[in-house]
Amino acid sequence: METKVQAKGALSSSIRLKVNGKIYDLTVGKDVQPWHTLTHTLREKLGFTGTKVGCDHGACGACTVLIEEKPVLSCLTLTVECDGKSIVTIEGIGDPTSGRLDPLQEAFIEHTAFQCGFCTPGIIMSLKALLDGNPSVTEEDIKDALSGHYCRCISHYHVLRAVKDVIEKRRRNGSL
Amino acid sequence: MSFNIIGKKIPKKDAPFKVTGQALYIDDVELPGMLYGKILYSKYPHARILHIDTSKAEKLPGVKAVITAKDFPPHFRIGFMKDNPPLKGTKVLSTRDEIAAVCAISPEIAEEALDLISVEYEVLQGIFDPLVAMREDAPILHEEVGSNILKLPWRLVCGDVEKAKKESAYVVEDTFTTQWVTHCCLATSGCVAYFDVNNNLTMYSNTQIPSLAQNEFLEALTALGLRNRRVRIIQVTIGGGFGSKLDTYPYEYIAILLALKTRKPVKIVFSRDEEFFATSPRQCTITKISQGCDRDGRLTFREVEMILDNGAYTSWGATTPSVMMMPISSLYRVPNVKYTATCVYTNNTYCQAMRGYGNPQATFAIESSLDHLAEESGIDPYDLRIINANEPGEITPQGFRVTTCGLKECIEEVAKRLNWKEKRGRGLKKRGVGIASLIHVGGGARVYKSDGCGTIIKMDDFGKVDVFTGASDIGQGADTVIAQIVAEELGVPVEDVNVIHNDTDICPWDVGVHASRTTFVAGNSALFAAKKIKKKLLEILSKLLEVPPEDVAIKNGIAFSKSDPQKSIPLARALRRIHFTTGGSMLMAEHFYDPQNENLNKEFRGNLSAAYAYGTHGVEVEVDTETGKVKILKYVAAHDVGRAINPLLLEGQIYGGVLQGIGYALSEKMIYDNGYLKNGNFLDYKILTVRDVPPVEIVIIETNEEAGPFGAKGIGEPGLVPTAPAIANAIYDAVGVRIRDLPITPEKVLKALKEKNKG
Numbered sequence: 001m002e003t004k005v006q007a008k009g010a011l012s013s014s015i016r017l018k019v020n021g022k023i024y025d026l027t028v029g030k031d032v033q034p035w036h037t038l039t040h041t042l043r044e045k046l047g048f049t050g051t052k053v054g055c056d057h058g059a060c061g062a063c064t065v066l067i068e069e070k071p072v073l074s075c076l077t078l079t080v081e082c083d084g085k086s087i088v089t090i091e092g093i094g095d096p097t098s099g100r101l102d103p104l105q106e107a108f109i110e111h112t113a114f115q116c117g118f119c120t121p122g123i124i125m126s127l128k129a130l131l132d133g134n135p136s137v138t139e140e141d142i143k144d145a146l147s148g149h150y151c152r153c154i155s156h157y158h159v160l161r162a163v164k165d166v167i168e169k170r171r172r173n174g175s176l
Numbered sequence: 177m178s179f180n181i182i183g184k185k186i187p188k189k190d191a192p193f194k195v196t197g198q199a200l201y202i203d204d205v206e207l208p209g210m211l212y213g214k215i216l217y218s219k220y221p222h223a224r225i226l227h228i229d230t231s232k233a234e235k236l237p238g239v240k241a242v243i244t245a246k247d248f249p250p251h252f253r254i255g256f257m258k259d260n261p262p263l264k265g266t267k268v269l270s271t272r273d274e275i276a277a278v279c280a281i282s283p284e285i286a287e288e289a290l291d292l293i294s295v296e297y298e299v300l301q302g303i304f305d306p307l308v309a310m311r312e313d314a315p316i317l318h319e320e321v322g323s324n325i326l327k328l329p330w331r332l333v334c335g336d337v338e339k340a341k342k343e344s345a346y347v348v349e350d351t352f353t354t355q356w357v358t359h360c361c362l363a364t365s366g367c368v369a370y371f372d373v374n375n376n377l378t379m380y381s382n383t384q385i386p387s388l389a390q391n392e393f394l395e396a397l398t399a400l401g402l403r404n405r406r407v408r409i410i411q412v413t414i415g416g417g418f419g420s421k422l423d424t425y426p427y428e429y430i431a432i433l434l435a436l437k438t439r440k441p442v443k444i445v446f447s448r449d450e451e452f453f454a455t456s457p458r459q460c461t462i463t464k465i466s467q468g469c470d471r472d473g474r475l476t477f478r479e480v481e482m483i484l485d486n487g488a489y490t491s492w493g494a495t496t497p498s499v500m501m502m503p504i505s506s507l508y509r510v511p512n513v514k515y516t517a518t519c520v521y522t523n524n525t526y527c528q529a530m531r532g533y534g535n536p537q538a539t540f541a542i543e544s545s546l547d548h549l550a551e552e553s554g555i556d557p558y559d560l561r562i563i564n565a566n567e568p569g570e571i572t573p574q575g576f577r578v579t580t581c582g583l584k585e586c587i588e589e590v591a592k593r594l595n596w597k598e599k600r601g602r603g604l605k606k607r608g609v610g611i612a613s614l615i616h617v618g619g620g621a622r623v624y625k626s627d628g629c630g631t632i633i634k635m636d637d638f639g640k641v642d643v644f645t646g647a648s649d650i651g652q653g654a655d656t657v658i659a660q661i662v663a664e665e666l667g668v669p670v671e672d673v674n675v676i677h678n679d680t681d682i683c684p685w686d687v688g689v690h691a692s693r694t695t696f697v698a699g700n701s702a703l704f705a706a707k708k709i710k711k712k713l714l715e716i717l718s719k720l721l722e723v724p725p726e727d728v729a730i731k732n733g734i735a736f737s738k739s740d741p742q743k744s745i746p747l748a749r750a751l752r753r754i755h756f757t758t759g760g761s762m763l764m765a766e767h768f769y770d771p772q773n774e775n776l777n778k779e780f781r782g783n784l785s786a787a788y789a790y791g792t793h794g795v796e797v798e799v800d801t802e803t804g805k806v807k808i809l810k811y812v813a814a815h816d817v818g819r820a821i822n823p824l825l826l827e828g829q830i831y832g833g834v835l836q837g838i839g840y841a842l843s844e845k846m847i848y849d850n851g852y853l854k855n856g857n858f859l860d861y862k863i864l865t866v867r868d869v870p871p872v873e874i875v876i877i878e879t880n881e882e883a884g885p886f887g888a889k890g891i892g893e894p895g896l897v898p899t900a901p902a903i904a905n906a907i908y909d910a911v912g913v914r915i916r917d918l919p920i921t922p923e924k925v926l927k928a929l930k931e932k933n934k935g
Contacts, residue, residue: 049204050197052415054362055448059858062362090197101196109191112824115832116651117194118201118362118415146866150858152360152416153651154835155828156866 015083019046020092028080038074038082039063042089050090050121054150061149064122065089071129071145090121093128103169104128107162115153123149127163137167180731181664182886185824189655189675190413199413202366205380207441210368211240211279213434214286215427215444216293217454218268218275221304221523221851222317223297225266225275232292233278238285241437242293244276248433252399254392254424257326259318260489260526262429268297269317269488270523271851272454274426279434279442302851306462306485306520317488317521326486326519330497332505332780334573335512340477344468346553351464352541353917356846357839358457359530360863363415365455366445367428369435376406377432382414384421384648385688386680388624392424396432411678417650418836419529420455422690423491427454452856456528457846459484459493463541467510473555473563477512480504480541486519486526493527494519496534498623501780503538503897506572506788507615508546508564513573523851529690531833532893535616536840536900540918543612543901547908556600557905558591561613566790568879575774575781576788580879580889582816583613583790589875590794593812599796601909606801607809608910611794612898618818618889619786619881620771621691628770629698630684631705633662635713635763637755639733639748641666641673643705646686647698649677652892653825654694658702660821661885665706666713667730668747684768692789692890695821699885701769709765713747716754716763720745771883787881789889791815793834793902799910801929804922806842806907808870815874818881818889826891830874833895839864841900842919 015032017024024046026032032041039056042048042065051074054062058076065074066088093102104124107113114120123146130145131137142163146156193199230242245265254260264273276293280286303309303317309324317324341347368380377397383389386409393407414421427444435442446454462483468476486494497517505513550557565584571577590611591597599609620627632644643662647654659673666673677683686698710730718725721744723737730736736744754761774782796810813834820826843862847854855861880887900918908914913928 043204048197049200052201052363053203054364055858057448057857057859060362060448090195094196101192105195108195109187112188112191112653112828114188114191114194114651115653115828116362116414116416117190117199120194121197124195143866148865150360150362150863150865152362152418152836152863153828154832154864154869156835156869157831157872158824158828160866 015080017082018086019048020088021096032079034080036079038065038077038079041079042074048089048091052118052121054119061126062119062122064125066125066129069129069132071126090124102128103166104131107166111158111162111165113158113162114155119149119151123151123159131166179664179886181660181670182821184822186656186660186670186822188653188825189659201363201415202380202382202412203363203445205368205412205443207368207370210441210443211281211434211438212283212286213277213279213431213442213444214283214290215274215430216276216290218271218273220268220297220299221271222300222302223268224300225264225268226296226298228276229294230276233289236285236289236292238281239289240279240281240440241434242276242278242289243430243433243437249399254426254429255490256492257490259321260426262426270525272525273488274430277430277434279438302523304522304524304848304850306483306522309520309522317523324521326490326494326521328494328519330517332501332513332515332574334505337477337479337512337514340512341468344476345471346549347466347468348545348548348552349466350545350548350916351462352544354461354537354540355918356457356460356525356848357844358452358455358846359416359418359420361416361418361420364446364448364451365425365427366443367431368441368443369431370441371435371439375402376408378408378410380410380412382421383409383411384417384650384690386411386648387646387685388688389424390680393432396429400433400436409680411648414650417689418531419533419690422529422688425455448858449856452861453525453853456491456493456526458530459496459527461537463537465541465545467545467549469549469553473553473560475508475510475564478504478510480515482517484517484519485522485524487522487524489526491526492529498776500534500538501574502617502784503535503542503615505574506566506576507539507542507613508561509566509570511573524848531836532897533691535614535893535897536837539612539614539897540900543898544904544914544916547610547905548914557611558587558596561587561611566615575783576785577783579787579883580816580818580881581788581790582877582879583792585877586790586792586814586816587611587613589814589877590792590812593873593875594794594796594810606799606910607796608906608908609794609796610902610905610909611792612901612905613792614790614894614897616789616894616897617691617785618696618789619883620693620697620773621785622773622775623691624687626770627687627693627697627773628768629686629701630766630768631701632684632766633705633709633764635709635751637748637752639668639672639746639751641668643673643675643702644683645675645677645698645702646684647677647694648686648689650689652694652829653822654689654698656825657695657821658698661699661702662706664886665703666710668733672733692892692894694892695888696787696884696890697769697771699888701767703885704769705765705767708767709763712763712765717745717750720750720753786883787818787889789816789891789894791894791898793898795902795906797903797906797910799907799925801911804926804929806903806920806925808838811870811872813872813874813895814877815891815894816877816879817891818884819878819887820876821886821888823876826876827874829891830895831872833893834872834899835864835869837896837899840896840918841903845919
């Protein structure tokens with residue numbers, strides 16, 4: 001992964017984020033305030049509204065995005081902390097040229113692994129981090145990855161089915 | 177009967193939008209020039225407002241308007257009892273009372289402005305216990321009402337309970353209490369209001385009742401001096417409903433007034449804290465119940481007295497006794513019934529509809545008490561239920577005409593899968609089994625003047641179908657079920673049916689998404705509209721194919737002659753032929769379906785629903801006698817659904833209902849301390865996660881309801897109705913303690929075990 005890190009200093013007033021493969025240079029004090037959360041910047045400044053705010057205090061998991069491939073609660077992350085980091089949101093996991101969806105997204109459709117769907121982007125991002133590059137994922141791993149996600153429609157059963165389906169297909173195709 | 181599309185596991189139509197982040201929820205709506213509204217709530221649960229000073233807030237740069245009660249017409253009130261002013265000017269009655277509101281160019285500035293508003297209060301003694309509020313010497317909260325007891329005389333009397341009680345061989349009496357629980361929709365409440373140049377209002381909304389909300393906002397506009405205006409409700413993707421959006425709330429009227437004052441779109445979206453304390457939960461109840469049976473176990477009577485904490489104002493929570501009457505009078509055959517319910521004003525939060533609408537509270541009491549009666553009479557709880565199970569064709573004491581009824585099959589199936597006879601009463605390693613059943617409306621519910629839903633269908637030049645329905649989709653899958661019904665009837669692929677359900681400017685009237693009514697009512701409406709368009713279509717195709725209409729069949733979007741399948745034409749081509757010709761036509765049809773059900777009369781009798789849904793849940797638990805913790809080992813949920821239109825979505829409804837029910841039974845509780853909510857956040861109010869979900873086995877019983885679309889009945893709410901008593905009964909079987917107060921926490925179980933051991 002290629003990330004260009006800017007020289008940082010006490011007086012630095014600009015940060016650089018890579019979101020879904022695209023570079024954004026943001027001026028602190030203008031585009032971003034020091035107290036802005038990453039959720040806020042993604043949604044309100046950069047227009048990635050697929051990232052959802054369920055609680056804004058780190059309890060529900062709806063705002064989960066990937067920072068350097070790891071799932072992170074973007075409502076508890078300050079944007080200024082993300083200088084030089086690569087971030088992926090729900091809008092960034094399909095194939096950008098063909099528009100083809102990620103296998104997780106396809107499985108979530110096939111199994112209708114939600115009702116209202118508000119928690120879905122966050123759940124998919126956590127699962128994406130779990131599955132990518134991990135050949136042996138157990139049911140316990142899946143439950144661990146999902147344990148920080150609230151879903152009030154309680155579609156957990158359908159979610160588990162969808163993930164297992166992805167793992168099974170992956171095994172059959174011999175791909176990671 | 178064989179189907180092409182009905183009964184298939186078809187993914188939800190909006191799935192691609194929801195998995196890609198493209199679905200737009202209320203917080204995603206952005207309009208040019210939009211302002212952000214915030215609300216100042218009361219500091220005290222009961223106080224007089226002596227003075228409000230908004231001058232500093234008004235001067236804060238970026239603030240565009242500040243409003244207080246004086247900006248609304250003096251007598252403007254909301255709610256069905258008209259007892260709730262959107263902003264409170266002289267007195268506050270709860271900590272969620274709205275006192276002032278601000279809108280500004282950013283949410284942060286609006287928030288800052290709230291801090292600059294000063295309010296002087298004279299604090300008054302609060303009343304937080306309905307039993308205290310009912311006392312003669314209690315201060316009156318609503319002076320204009322003159323009493324803390326609401327003028328809602330819920331009272332159902334069928335037969336002679338006193339006589340039956342004397343003649344019963346066995347009688348039990350218990351008192352059960354239930355707690356406040358809240359919907360916890362993952363997307364918080366909100367709206368965007370704006371007025372166009374003609375003073376017509378558009379509301380982007382989460383509502384479950386677009387047509388009724390439209391009516392209520394029109395009343396508000398009239399009160400604000402805007403007569404004969406239009407109101408358009410556009411529903412965004414709704415991030416959870418569960419009944420929470422069945423009424424209009426003060427924040428919506430506040431947004432409307434702020435939009436009117438500023439001539440700009442105004443958005444109000446709740447924080448999670450607000451969502452907890454400023455929306456209306458399921459009401460808590462105190463229920464005294466007595467039931468009896470004869471020597472053979474036949475139920476003789478059921479008597480229920482209930483007190484509901486109404487909170488400070490009145491929303492639909494106060495009408496839940498109308499639904500509680502249903503299981504009280506009609507769950508199992510019981511000839512003599514008496515039910516009274518009293519709703520009482522307190523300085524607590526006011527209550528609303530929540531999945532099941534009173535039925536879970538009533539069923540917890542009925543089914544727990546039934547197990548008590550089983551013990552008293554020495555009859556196995558399973559046998560007692562089978563002896564008294566409702567049957568098709570029966571008319572219940574309240575006047576419900578039971579058409580299809582798979583209750584017996586549900587009970588039998590659950591007992592079989594639980595291995596009831598083997599496991600019951602064995603107390604093996606503190607394990608036990610319990611069952612409980614339910615009745616719910618399954619064919620709409622006539623709680624309003626109309627229980628109807630309209631549908632408009634049109635077919636385009638490409639053979640595709642647009643269905644404009646009054647139904648609302650809150651995630652449950654109305655869009656998909658309606659598409660399946662229309663596709664099945666017309667013989668087109670389900671992908672070719674587009675369902676539009678979110679705009680009152682183009683969709684017909686519907687009473688709302690409640691009472692598990694959408695599949696039955698909106699489904700029938702769509703089916704009848706499809707039949708009408710199909711009739712026109714067959715006539716046209718008959719001419720084009722030169723065969724009689726009854727010889728024409730349509731499959732997969734292609735019309736053909738049944739007797740001579742060589743004669744065929746794609747629908748798209750047929751539709752273009754009749755369109756692009758002199759004096760051409762386009763295919764359109766409409767239908768308004770209002771089920772054959774009845775409003776309850778003054779004695780609260782009548783056939784409330786066109787069909788009734790039944791079900792039984794069975795559970796095996798293990799109770800840790802050291803910690804009081806209850807573990808669910810097995811859970812079986814059997815439901816008579818008439819017909820499963822889409823098993824994938826149906827399972828979603830049952831799983832969701834059961835799991836919300838388990839939360840209701842074991843862990844969820846809003847803790848109020850003298851009017852202040854103490855656990856109003858997702859860290860302290862626990863809903864079940866993937867780690868907490870036990871294995872649930874779903875059993876679908878199909879009874880093919882004649883009045884339902886393709887035989888279907890409603891299933892939205894039933895999943896959580898019998899959950900708590902089934903668990904409570906299993907705990908009793910395991911360790912011999914009966915918990916009569918929800919939720920059944922480890923502390924309560926331990927305390928009961930200690931008391932039992934002492935005794």
